[in-house]
Amino acid sequence: MAIRRGRGVAAINYPTGMNLGGDPTQALVHSTPTGNFMVTLSSVDLGQGMKQIMAQICAETIGVPTDRVVVDTADTDTGPHCMGTFASRGTHRAGNAVIQAAREARQVMLEVAAEELEVNASDLETDGEGNILVKGAPQRSISIFDVALSAHFKRGRSISGRGMFLIPRSYPEKETGAMKPSTCYAHACTVAEVEVDDETGEVTVLTVKNVFEIGRALNPKMVEQQLVGGSWMGISHALYETTEPYYPNRDHGGTDFNQYLMPGPGDLAQTEIIVLERPSADGPYGAKGPGEMCANPQIPAVANAVFDAVGVRIDTLPITPERILRALKAQAPN
Amino acid sequence: MELRKSYFADQRKDDLHEIGQPRPRSDSPGHVTGKTTYFADRNFPGMLHLKMVRSPHHHARIRSIDTSEAEKHPGVVKVLTAKDVPHNVYTILILIQIGPEDETVLADGKVRWKGEAVVAVLAETERAAQEAAAKVKVDYEVLPAVFDMEEALKPDAPIVNEYHGRNYYLYDSGECRKVRFGDVEAGFATADHVLEQTYQSSPIEHAPTETTGCIVAPEGNDRFTCYTNTQAMFFTLDNASIILQMPGNKLHFVGGTVGGGFGGKVDVIVEPIAILGAKLTGRPVCFVYSREEEMQISSPRAAEKVVIKDGVMNDGRIVARKVTGYTDAGAYSRHSPYGAQKGAGHYPGPYTIPNVWIDTYCVYTNRTPSSAMRGFGVTIGDFALEVQMDKLARLIGMDPLEFRFINAYRDGDMKAHRQPTEGAALIECMQEASRAANWPVAEKFMTMSSYAKGA
Amino acid sequence: MAKVPVQFTLNGAEKAEFIDSGTTLLHALRDKIGDTSPKGGCHQGTCGACTVIIDGELRLSCLTLAETCNGAAVTTTSGLSEGGVLHSLQRAFLDAFATQCGFCTPGMIMAAKVLLDHTPNPSREDVVEALSGNICRCTGYEPIIQAVLTAARSNSQNAV
Ligand code: FES
Ligand code: FES
Numbered sequence: 001m002a003i004r005r006g007r008g009v010a011a012i013n014y015p016t017g018m019n020l021g022g023d024p025t026q027a028l029v030h031s032t033p034t035g036n037f038m039v040t041l042s043s044v045d046l047g048q049g050m051k052q053i054m055a056q057i058c059a060e061t062i063g064v065p066t067d068r069v070v071v072d073t074a075d076t077d078t079g080p081h082c083m084g085t086f087a088s089r090g091t092h093r094a095g096n097a098v099i100q101a102a103r104e105a106r107q108v109m110l111e112v113a114a115e116e117l118e119v120n121a122s123d124l125e126t127d128g129e130g131n132i133l134v135k136g137a138p139q140r141s142i143s144i145f146d147v148a149l150s151a152h153f154k155r156g157r158s159i160s161g162r163g164m165f166l167i168p169r170s171y172p173e174k175e176t177g178a179m180k181p182s183t184c185y186a187h188a189c190t191v192a193e194v195e196v197d198d199e200t201g202e203v204t205v206l207t208v209k210n211v212f213e214i215g216r217a218l219n220p221k222m223v224e225q226q227l228v229g230g231s232w233m234g235i236s237h238a239l240y241e242t243t244e245p246y247y248p249n250r251d252h253g254g255t256d257f258n259q260y261l262m263p264g265p266g267d268l269a270q271t272e273i274i275v276l277e278r279p280s281a282d283g284p285y286g287a288k289g290p291g292e293m294c295a296n297p298q299i300p301a302v303a304n305a306v307f308d309a310v311g312v313r314i315d316t317l318p319i320t321p322e323r324i325l326r327a328l329k330a331q332a333p334n
Numbered sequence: 335m336e337l338r339k340s341y342f343a344d345q346r347k348d349d350l351h352e353i354g355q356p357r358p359r360s361d362s363p364g365h366v367t368g369k370t371t372y373f374a375d376r377n378f379p380g381m382l383h384l385k386m387v388r389s390p391h392h393h394a395r396i397r398s399i400d401t402s403e404a405e406k407h408p409g410v411v412k413v414l415t416a417k418d419v420p421h422n423v424y425t426i427l428i429l430i431q432i433g434p435e436d437e438t439v440l441a442d443g444k445v446r447w448k449g450e451a452v453v454a455v456l457a458e459t460e461r462a463a464q465e466a467a468a469k470v471k472v473d474y475e476v477l478p479a480v481f482d483m484e485e486a487l488k489p490d491a492p493i494v495n496e497y498h499g500r501n502y503y504l505y506d507s508g509e510c511r512k513v514r515f516g517d518v519e520a521g522f523a524t525a526d527h528v529l530e531q532t533y534q535s536s537p538i539e540h541a542p543t544e545t546t547g548c549i550v551a552p553e554g555n556d557r558f559t560c561y562t563n564t565q566a567m568f569f570t571l572d573n574a575s576i577i578l579q580m581p582g583n584k585l586h587f588v589g590g591t592v593g594g595g596f597g598g599k600v601d602v603i604v605e606p607i608a609i610l611g612a613k614l615t616g617r618p619v620c621f622v623y624s625r626e627e628e629m630q631i632s633s634p635r636a637a638e639k640v641v642i643k644d645g646v647m648n649d650g651r652i653v654a655r656k657v658t659g660y661t662d663a664g665a666y667s668r669h670s671p672y673g674a675q676k677g678a679g680h681y682p683g684p685y686t687i688p689n690v691w692i693d694t695y696c697v698y699t700n701r702t703p704s705s706a707m708r709g710f711g712v713t714i715g716d717f718a719l720e721v722q723m724d725k726l727a728r729l730i731g732m733d734p735l736e737f738r739f740i741n742a743y744r745d746g747d748m749k750a751h752r753q754p755t756e757g758a759a760l761i762e763c764m765q766e767a768s769r770a771a772n773w774p775v776a777e778k779f780m781t782m783s784s785y786a787k788g789a
Numbered sequence: 790m791a792k793v794p795v796q797f798t799l800n801g802a803e804k805a806e807f808i809d810s811g812t813t814l815l816h817a818l819r820d821k822i823g824d825t826s827p828k829g830g831c832h833q834g835t836c837g838a839c840t841v842i843i844d845g846e847l848r849l850s851c852l853t854l855a856e857t858c859n860g861a862a863v864t865t866t867s868g869l870s871e872g873g874v875l876h877s878l879q880r881a882f883l884d885a886f887a888t889q890c891g892f893c894t895p896g897m898i899m900a901a902k903v904l905l906d907h908t909p910n911p912s913r914e915d916v917v918e919a920l921s922g923n924i925c926r927c928t929g930y931e932p933i934i935q936a937v938l939t940a941a942r943s944n945s946q947n948a949v
Contacts, residue, residue, distance in 0.1 A: 044595070
């Protein structure tokens with residue numbers, strides 16, 4: 001009887017969005033009289049930070065600091081339609097809609113600035129700090145604050161824009177299954193290292209090294225939040241979680257957090273996260289949806305590591321101590 | 335976390351101001367001061383609480399329902415049964431023309447899973463609603479139930495859901511979603527080894543710390559505001575509009591701040607009945623799942639069974655892959671026909687294989703309906719695929735990581751569902767993992783690229 | 790149902806209410822007094838989202854009857870920041886990106902505060918132990934552990 005070590009690897013990809021259902025999202029952007037920008041959506045922030053990311057996307061596109069943008073979501077009386085937050089679609093779909101709306105608003109903003117500065121709009125640029133400058137002659141400038149005031153009270157222009165992003169639905173061909181499930185895919189590779197106690201069947205995940213390719217990390221700290229939390233959930237799925245421990249038997253289902261098991265703060269694997277960026281062709285600033293796929297590769301990586309450690313395959317999730325012990329027993333020469 | 339900018343540097347511009355910056359989250363100050371407003375942080379005078387009477391049986395005919403004692407219970411304001419729901423039989427994906435309608439808001443004549451909602455009780459307090467719910471008498475005739483997908487697919491199995499008339503979802507392609515690419519049998523015939531293995535998972539709970547729920551307040555002008563933690567505002571509004579036969583302009587949904595959502599809150603379960611309660615009583619109504627309900631009543635991630643048969647050459651090439659996937663939808667469809675189809679679009683994984691055959695089934699059993707969860711249609715498939723990859727590598731005596739390099743897809747490779755690969759990055763992820771985990775692979779793999787050969 | 794009076798201080802302010810006997814402190818705080826910072830994640834004592842501090846001790850407000858709190862000093866996360874200045878724990882949670890959906894956060898901060906009040910220089914094990922009654926489904930816990938350790942360090946630096 002001993003503690004045995006093993007390691008396993010898994011590599012995966014994951015589609016962004018819901019192409020097989022038709023996948024629209026809209027956004028509206030407008031400026032306030034003092035040059036702040038309001039993004040109006042009906043998209044839902046589940047905790048992943050959608051409001052913040054949409055603010056950064058809008059700010060980047062208009063050319064203002066992020067703190068000049070307020071995101072108003074989700075209210076069906078004011079926010080235009082969004083399919084919803086699922087299928088790793090939020091950042092990608094809503095982000096594209098926000099970019100389109102923000103571009104339209106930016107164009108009006110530049111036109112008003114052009115009138116004030118008596119130049120062509122195409123000769124103007126933003127400095128990212130709240131000013132509009134004449135290209136090549138930055139001493140000729142106007143603040144976005146003043147442009148918005150002028151638009152509202154002098155020139156009668158609405159600095160606003162509408163955005164719509166739609167991936168049309170893909171219908172699978174009946175016989176061949178030809179279809180377009182996604183326009184872009186995120187990728188990952190995870191190496192997990194485990195210890196298995198072959199007397200108790202208990203598995204300890206020592207380390208997980210996760211490499212994720214996510215298109216573009218729009219806000220690296222928030223990407224890290226998602227990936228660390230997802231990696232934890234993947235390990236949790238691998239070793240602990242189910243509502244029906246003896247599926248398909250319907251009994252013994254947990255009804256609270258004492259019976260439904262997940263790793264607690266004392267059960268954490270040492271977790272390393274490395275991010276690669278291959279910008280997607282159609283993503284907002286190249287982003288893909290990393291929120292779901294980040295919890296997938298740990299499951300097979302842990303399963304493979306368990307085999308590497310004790311030489312038994314557990315092909316049924318979750319990989320509980322009971323299943324490991326039964327497999328070890330079955331494998332033992334009497 | 336480390337950003338490795340050396341990969342794909344030629345495809346990335348670094349001239350942005352706000353994107354790529356680790357800006358603090360605008361919602362975090364609200365979170366750390368306890369000021370963020372979740373749906374349940376609103377309080378309305380005169381708010382009623384809704385509790386469900388649920389089926390104690392996996393499959394039963396309802397002979398009769400007697401709510402008279404419950405109605406007399408102190409504090410009870412209204413008791414709802416199937417006949418109160420204008421369009422009681424619904425299915426959420428009807429919005430994207432995936433039918434038939436197969437689920438009841440409140441059970442009508444039959445229950446098909448243990449925990450199914452039968453009667454809704456609205457009372458002044460949660461406790462009164464709970465006590466009154468216990469006084470509802472339902473006379474059941476218990477029917478044989480089926481829990482195992484294989485059993486369910488046998489011809490003599492009890493029919494779980496009459497709206498389908500068979501224990502699987504009927505796609506336009508037949509009993510399963512199919513992908514056919516190359517000639518899989520010819521591939522097996524030429525393979526040095528053929529390995530067939532079966533993988534299985536059990537249902538998994540989303541377990542958000544905030545349970546699913548909503549509060550509905552009548553606005554006094556025939557409109558109803560629904561404060562909800564749904565993941566999909568208009569999806570829920572439009573389904574509620576169908577179920578309640580109410581024009582959408584009578585409904586106003588407010589949400590967008592959710593205490594964790596991992597797919598379960600895409601279901602449309604609490605809102606329609608709470609709106610109905612508010613409409614029929616003229617009072618605000620709160621319907622929020624208890625933790626017990628969240629654990630056993632809310633949709634879990636489906637259990638799946640995945641059978642993979644591969645033909646592999648001694649040099650490491652996979653020449654044929656056949657996958658048969660079964661998704662346990664439980665008693666009703668919800669999002670499962672979509673999930674099984676998404677699986678068909680995902681197999682055979684991020685590998686280029688010349689001969690592929692995929693069948694994915696959506697199967698009905700007498701258990702809690704499953705639905706979307708983080709990684710929907712893919713998570714369990716990836717578990718199966720990647721354990722299978724490990725087994726294949728060992729079968730031919732090859733390093734498991736090197737084995738994946740040999741088969742990894744690259745730009746331009748044709749996928750089984752007949753889309754050319756674009757934007758691949760699997761190889762680079764594996765190269766970086768090889769370095770980070772000190773898992774050396776042959777030099778030729780470290781110099782590979784996802785870019786199309788010769789590009 | 791007969792109402793019973795309860796009187797306690799909440800974050801230093803006097804509160805007095807008539808409540809139904811058997812009302813939990815969680816309900817009294819949220820529905821009667823209007824402090825919604827403690828969250829109801831389970832109402833069964835297994836998630837920690839409702840954690841508050843009563844007379845310096847950690848308590849699950851969903852398992853505490855309000856009527857047993859007469860004369861007590863109750864602290865919640867909404868009372869931690871003073872004059873608009875965040876408490877060191879709140880600041881550390883922000884800086885460490887230790888909140889995602891934020892539903893567990895008030896309970897986590899309460900649990901961490903009791904730890905730091907009793908053990909100003911905790912080890913990682915102390916932090917893990919202190920947080921072990923609180924469920925978080927989003928973060929994977931590590932950022933929360935780091936936030937608590939950072940807060941402890943910043944407290945001791947400020948004390949010097
Ligand atoms: S609500 Fe009190 S422990 Fe969960
Ligand atoms: S941040 Fe969502 S539960 Fe902790």
